[in-house]
Amino acid sequence: MLTITFIGHSAFALDSDGKQVLVDPFISGNPASTHKPEDFSPATILITHAHNDHVGDTVDIARRSAATAITVVELADYLEMQGVEVIATNHGGTASFNGGTVKFVPAWHSSSYTTMDGNLAPGVPAGLIVRFGGKTIYFAGDTALFSDMKLIGEEGIDIAILPIGDLFTMGPDDAVRAVTFVDPEIVIPCHYNTFPALAQDGPAFKQRVDSETGATTILLDPGQTYSAT
Ligand code: NI
Ligand code: MN
Numbered sequence: 001m002l003t004i005t006f007i008g009h010s011a012f013a014l015d016s017d018g019k020q021v022l023v024d025p026f027i028s029g030n031p032a033s034t035h036k037p038e039d040f041s042p043a044t045i046l047i048t049h050a051h052n053d054h055v056g057d058t059v060d061i062a063r064r065s066a067a068t069a070i071t072v073v074e075l076a077d078y079l080e081m082q083g084v085e086v087i088a089t090n091h092g093g094t095a096s097f098n099g100g101t102v103k104f105v106p107a108w109h110s111s112s113y114t115t116m117d118g119n120l121a122p123g124v125p126a127g128l129i130v131r132f133g134g135k136t137i138y139f140a141g142d143t144a145l146f147s148d149m150k151l152i153g154e155e156g157i158d159i160a161i162l163p164i165g166d167l168f169t170m171g172p173d174d175a176v177r178a179v180t181f182v183d184p185e186i187v188i189p190c191h192y193n194t195f196p197a198l199a200q201d202g203p204a205f206k207q208r209v210d211s212e213t214g215a216t217t218i219l220l221d222p223g224q225t226y227s228a229t
Pocket of ligand 2: 054168
């Protein structure tokens with residue numbers, strides 16, 4: 001049994017068999033979040049790229065819960081300097097964690113991290129193929145559409161979590177095309193309606209995916225949980 005809780009923006013909590021994984025835990029600064037960072041005690045934190053709206057509360061949560069952060073090597077090195085236990089990865093690599101595995105795959109985007117000292121640029125952006133709780137979940141991260149999503153589809157994706165906010169990532173039109181490449185059973189849209197600039201019509205996206213592809217869309221409001229069967 002796997003449950004997927006949408007925290008808002010691109011932040012998700014996965015729970016299975018008493019184990020918890022956080023993905024891109026942007027919580028305390030996230031205007032869409034109904035949660036607080038203290039609500040979570042993950043063993044594992046997965047981060048797609050170094051933008052602040054994805055790294056989020058990683059350092060505080062990881063220190064408090066002794067979580068292992070798994071991310072691209074340059075960002076992992078930076079987090080390690082902040083006292084976080086890490087596993088460093090890169091595109092094509094698979095890492096094991098408590099209860100599952102994660103394979104890092106390419107994403108077409110940029111990556112940098114803004115600190116009090118200025119702008120760092122740790123690593124490349126990634127997508128994640130997570131095998132956990134009996135399911136294979138593709139987190140596209142922040143990305144444009146790219147045809148190699150067909151290769152990701154060959155991995156047998158049960159659930160695809162795709163950005164639809166446009167401006168910084170795919171918008172709804174390209175996300176529908178992404179669904180045809182990835183060919184999942186379930187689609188969960190994210191990275192929209194967090195800020196006014198990312199306003200999108202979730203029900204209209206669901207209507208298109210459910211009528212034009214073989215997938216079913218699950219729309220989650222921040223704070224809502226989907227139970228995968
Ligand atoms: Ni980004
Ligand atoms: Mn983002």
